Amino acid sequence: MNWKEFFDSIGLNGTKWQWRIMHWQQRWADRKETFRQQRGHVAYRHKFCSCGALLDRDERECPHCGKRAPSWRAQAVRRAVGLVVPSALAVSSTLVIINSGLFMLVIALEGGGALFVPSIQVLRDLGGFIPSEFLAGRFFTVITYGYLHLGLFHFGFNMLVLSQVGPMLEQEIGKARFFTLYTLAVIGGAVARLVVSGPAPILLVGASGGLFGCIGFGISYYHAAGSRGVETMRSFFVRWVIYAFMFGFFVGADTVAHVGGFLIGLLGGYVMGNERDREALNPFWNTAATACLLATLASFGWIIWERIGA
Numbered sequence: 005m006n007w008k009e010f011f012d013s014i015g016l017n018g019t020k021w022q023w024r025i026m027h028w029q030q031r032w033a034d035r036k037e038t039f040r041q042q043r044g045h046v047a048y049r050h051k052f053c054s055c056g057a058l059l060d061r062d063e064r065e066c067p068h069c070g071k072r073a074p075s076w077r078a079q080a081v082r083r084a085v086g087l088v089v090p091s092a093l094a095v096s097s098t099l100v101i102i103n104s105g106l107f108m109l110v111i112a113l114e115g116g117g118a119l120f121v122p123s124i125q126v127l128r129d130l131g132g133f134i135p136s137e138f139l140a141g142r143f144f145t146v147i148t149y150g151y152l153h154l155g156l157f158h159f160g161f162n163m164l165v166l167s168q169v170g171p172m173l174e175q176e177i178g179k180a181r182f183f184t185l186y187t188l189a190v191i192g193g194a195v196a197r198l199v200v201s202g203p204a205p206i207l208l209v210g211a212s213g214g215l216f217g218c219i220g221f222g223i224s225y226y227h228a229a230g231s232r233g234v235e236t237m238r239s240f241f242v243r244w245v246i247y248a249f250m251f252g253f254f255v256g257a258d259t260v261a262h263v264g265g266f267l268i269g270l271l272g273g274y275v276m277g278n279e280r281d282r283e284a285l286n287p288f289w290n291t292a293a294t295a296c297l298l299a300t301l302a303s304f305g306w307i308i309w310e311r312i313g314a
Contacts, residue, residue: 051076095183096170100163103211106130106151107159120155124207127152131307133208135198144303150190152209161251162211169218169244177225177276180286180293185272187296189217189265196264208258212248213265219245220269221276228277 007025012018051059053066053073061076111118113126128134131148138145153159174182193213197206222241245266252262279285 047080051079094171094174095179095186096166096174099170099186099211099214100166103151103153103159103163103166107153110152118155120157122153122155127154127209128207129307129311131303133194133197134205135201136203136205138194138198139203144306146191146194147187147300147303148307149194149209150211150214153211154209158210158257162215165215165219165244165248166211169215169222169241173218173222173225178286178289180289181276184289184292184296185217185221185269185276186214187300188272189221189268190214192217192268193258193261193265196267197258197261200260208261210257210261212252212257213261216245216248216262216265217269217272219248220266221273222269224270224273225277226273228274 008018008022010018011021049061051061051063051074053059053069053071055066055069055071057066057068059066059073063073065071066073110122110126110130114123118126124132128137130152131145132152133145133149134142153162170182170186173185177185190211190213193216194208196213197208219241223238223245226237226241249259249262251257252259
């Protein structure tokens with residue numbers, strides 16, 4: 005079809021629109037070619053051993069190092085996931101996105117009133133931590149509570165803290181260590197509340213446990229690592245812990261959970277700050293982060309299963 009003549013006939017600039025259509029067609033062709041290459045990348049018939057050797061997909065033992073060959077299917081799945089979730093996407097940004105999504109979900113379920121005062125029942129149904137219910141079998145809530153919030157101010161302050169301290173720590177220690185730290189600090193906040201209150205019907209929600217873990221980590225990590233600019237970095241995190249505790253005091257937040265996450269962070273900072281060979285420990289932290297991710301996905305899956313069953 006002659007697009008120039010068509011657009012000229014309806015009173016538009018035919019040359020300009022023909023150029024646009026040609027540009028769109030080229031972009032579409034480029035995308036199809038990119039997709040074809042990506043599909044070939046995922047279905048690549050070879051696999052890599054941990055020693056770096058290139059193996060055929062059916063080989064069960066590496067002829068170079070003698071170790072058991074990794075699964076080709078598992079490597080193909082990781083390549084496919086890498087196309088959907090780019091490695092450039094920061095963990096801290098992903099956490100903000102998930103928290104925002106759940107905050108909007110609460111509003112969608114309850115209406116505009118939940119923007120400032122969401123109902124306890126909805127927060128409970130979506131995974132809020134209640135010690136008595138945890139002891140009765142809702143174990144997954146030690147993670148899911150950390151992604152829910154009591155209104156706009158609670159949500160806004162926590163996301164502000166996460167956007168300030170998260171990327172800095174993630175760049176310093178890497179995605180795997182950061183996500184492991186954050187998840188364990190969230191769990192630590194819930195455990196602290198359980199230890200202090202026992203089987204009480206108290207609702208706990210909020211990312212504060214994980215955030216206080218990050219802040220505590222920053223204080224002890226930069227002190228233990230003794231890196232350049234340690235005083236500046238330690239002061240940065242000390243200021244944030246003061247801001248966070250003050251905010252928690254004024255809004256009546258759960259200080260016990262804050263302390264629980266903070267102590268986990270202090271311990272994590274001491275451990276990682278004293279690592280002798282970081283590269284050698286990467287496989288351990290990658291495994292730990294994978295376990296935390298699977299636990300998080302399973303916890304949210306449990307909520308979905310509960311709601312479907314209800």
